[in-house]
Amino acid sequence: MSETAPLIVLAGNPNAGKSALFNALTGARQKIANYPGVTVERKSGHFQLDDGRPVELVDLPGSYSLDPTSPDEAVTRSVIMGEQKGERQPDAIVIVLDAANLDNHLRFALEVIALGRPVLIALNMMDLAERDGLTLDPAKLEAELGVPVIPTVAVRSRGLELLSAAIETRLSEKNAQPTTIVPKERGHGLRKQAKEIASLAIIAETAGRRWSERADAVFLHPFAGPIILLAIMFVMFQAVFAWSEAPIGWIEGAGEWAAATVEANLDEGFLRDFLIEGAIGGVGSVVVFLPQILILFLFILLLEASGYMTRAAFIMDRLMASVGLSGRSFIPLLSSFACAIPGIMATRSIADPKDRLTTILVAPLMTCAARLPVYAIIIGAFIPARDVGGGIGLQGLVLFGLYIFGILGAMIVALVLRSTVTKGPNSGFLMEMPKYQMPRIRDILLGLWQRAWIFLRRAGTIIFAATVVLWLMLTYPKVPIDSPVSQVDYSAAGRIANVIEPVVAPIGFNRDMALALIPAMAAREVAVAALATTYAIDAPDEEAEAKSLTERLQSRWSLPTALAFLAWFVFAPQCISTIAVTRRETNGWKWPMFMLGYLFALAYVAAGITYWSAVALGL
Amino acid sequence: MNAPVTLALTLDRLAMRQRAEISSIDWSAISENEGARLRALGLDEGVTVEKLHKGMFGFNDPIALKVGRMMIAIRKSHAATISVVVPA
Numbered sequence: 001m002s003e004t005a006p007l008i009v010l011a012g013n014p015n016a017g018k019s020a021l022f023n024a025l026t027g028a029r030q031k032i033a034n035y036p037g038v039t040v041e042r043k044s045g046h047f048q049l050d051d052g053r054p055v056e057l058v059d060l061p062g063s064y065s066l067d068p069t070s071p072d073e074a075v076t077r078s079v080i081m082g083e084q085k086g087e088r089q090p091d092a093i094v095i096v097l098d099a100a101n102l103d104n105h106l107r108f109a110l111e112v113i114a115l116g117r118p119v120l121i122a123l124n125m126m127d128l129a130e131r132d133g134l135t136l137d138p139a140k141l142e143a144e145l146g147v148p149v150i151p152t153v154a155v156r157s158r159g160l161e162l163l164s165a166a167i168e169t170r171l172s173e174k175n176a177q178p179t180t181i182v183p184k185e186r187g188h189g190l191r192k193q194a195k196e197i198a199s200l201a202i203i204a205e206t207a208g209r210r211w212s213e214r215a216d217a218v219f220l221h222p223f224a225g226p227i228i229l230l231a232i233m234f235v236m237f238q239a240v241f242a243w244s245e246a247p248i249g250w251i252e253g254a255g256e257w258a259a260a261t262v263e264a265n266l267d268e269g270f271l272r273d274f275l276i277e278g279a280i281g282g283v284g285s286v287v288v289f290l291p292q293i294l295i296l297f298l299f300i301l302l303l304e305a306s307g308y309m310t311r312a313a314f315i316m317d318r319l320m321a322s323v324g325l326s327g328r329s330f331i332p333l334l335s336s337f338a339c340a341i342p343g344i345m346a347t348r349s350i351a352d353p354k355d356r357l358t359t360i361l362v363a364p365l366m367t368c369a370a371r372l373p374v375y376a377i378i379i380g381a382f383i384p385a386r387d388v389g390g391g392i393g394l395q396g397l398v399l400f401g402l403y404i405f406g407i408l409g410a411m412i413v414a415l416v417l418r419s420t421v422t423k424g425p426n427s428g429f430l431m432e433m434p435k436y437q438m439p440r441i442r443d444i445l446l447g448l449w450q451r452a453w454i455f456l457r458r459a460g461t462i463i464f465a466a467t468v469v470l471w472l473m474l475t476y477p478k479v480p481i482d483s484p485v486s487q488v489d490y491s492a493a494g495r496i497a498n499v500i501e502p503v504v505a506p507i508g509f510n511r512d513m514a515l516a517l518i519p520a521m522a523a524r525e526v527a528v529a530a531l532a533t534t535y536a537i538d539a540p541d542e543e544a545e546a547k548s549l550t551e552r553l554q555s556r557w558s559l560p561t562a563l564a565f566l567a568w569f570v571f572a573p574q575c576i577s578t579i580a581v582t583r584r585e586t587n588g589w590k591w592p593m594f595m596l597g598y599l600f601a602l603a604y605v606a607a608g609i610t611y612w613s614a615v616a617l618g619l
Numbered sequence: 620m621n622a623p624v625t626l627a628l629t630l631d632r633l634a635m636r637q638r639a640e641i642s643s644i645d646w647s648a649i650s651e652n653e654g655a656r657l658r659a660l661g662l663d664e665g666v667t668v669e670k671l672h673k674g675m676f677g678f679n680d681p682i683a684l685k686v687g688r689m690m691i692a693i694r695k696s697h698a699a700t701i702s703v704v705v706p707a
Contacts, residue, residue, distance in 0.1 A: 226675050
């Protein structure tokens, strides 16, 4: 025991500035993991006390009370009580309070102090309180609570030395009991007590500048609010595609350079093929997602840190409620139109576990950017580019229809899930909307880095392994040199396609399509390249490839088959990254497997209905 | 008959910028979890609230309340279980 660093935990209401304080104390060296058995994040870091002793600091999930109403609050409670699996008993508890919101935040503090454990109070966001017209007396608060109270401004790193010194003192007098024993009261009495203590600690209270309220008069306006939200979302999507173009090009360029280097330096053989097609191709298929994910997260983190995220949820709540979700699901689902991976990762802000699970499960139905290449090829080959009137092209209309198809599918699935597998009391939509705040660049960059790392490390390993397996399946066994059969047909994947073919034949798919679906498991857009390979197209560049692929498709596929293929891609979970991220975010294989199953079933039914309807219509 | 004149209604019917005191909450109409959350966010009997914002046009749902120094969003269906009195 004496060898391990003392454990200090940060606890407090959401929006008290806990994470900012955590970042300010620990810097960039943070470890993020899940608590065993739950999808509650454990954020830990280290810092040194003045005497050089290292301590471990854990940022607990925000809590309003020790009476848990969510998995997050349950973890906070059991850590504080010393009952959490996989966590030591904390040596000291730092309760972070929003100085401008004392009477509300003191309730939680009183509950924790009543446990008689070593507690310190960080009276945070003192600057905002002053700007709000509040003058506080920390000494008075300290006398009333009987525990050390240290004023801090985490975002400006103010008060940190004092806090660290106070922690040091607290650790050395570990067994000391609080001087004032606060009676353990609950509910009504606790609130009254909190209010009394708050009013004693407040020296002066003037109206102050109510800039946050004035901003809300615009952002939450019944008419202007939704329009502003729409504009922000528009800018976000423009940025995701416009800004990511160049970095994606660099990543692809780097991959090509690496492949060329390997090719020039290694003899032909397994190792060379493995490095170029398996390793470099596999890593590339993971990393190529990064630019869009990072840009999306930049926006999501900014929206969260500024306080606007809760406003967006407020505006969209009523619409989302009509499918059994809440406003909190809006941004994650919207992000999934670019890519389901950041969308699913962003569901962490949804407090209700069933809402969150439902959102994760329907996120892949939002038409992500990776489906576009597939849609573009098939639509280009089979849908005539004619005007359906009013300057609306048929091709664009079909593409639009595919998006709507996905959205409608998601709405219906959400409704069905909410009354079956994710059934439960509607958590309603009860949430605090914090004051607007200027996001701090350091915290945003740290958040971006953490998301990127989670994606590359956790999802990356699974995606990489799966890509290599797919490559092996397509490459082995090697076809005999004088055989008339192509390598793809001879490979394990080709043989699997023979097995799949009778399964997908009823929905109008031919064997070539069955074969293309196998490598497309890595990512949907791979289907295009896979079809090109299957039709033995060796084109010098992408444009020529698309052109000759279009001609081949037209000669080999019927229109009902092509339409069925489109319908398939609206639903099919052909993206290992999404499955991998779902596994991480739901902490097990149960839900990703459920997702795989229901999406494949939907894809099959949708493709079948499309095929047979088209045949019946004589298309 | 000299009691101050007050207007009793439920929270969802409160007018914009109107202040009112919560007189009672129908705890039986909401789950234990929701009740705990209500109290955690400072919505309890005897608390004064002010309606600040309402949702998108056409719906006017949810509503945003000022509770102490916090702003709380709540759906109308929940607000309907909370009775308030408006001081005349």
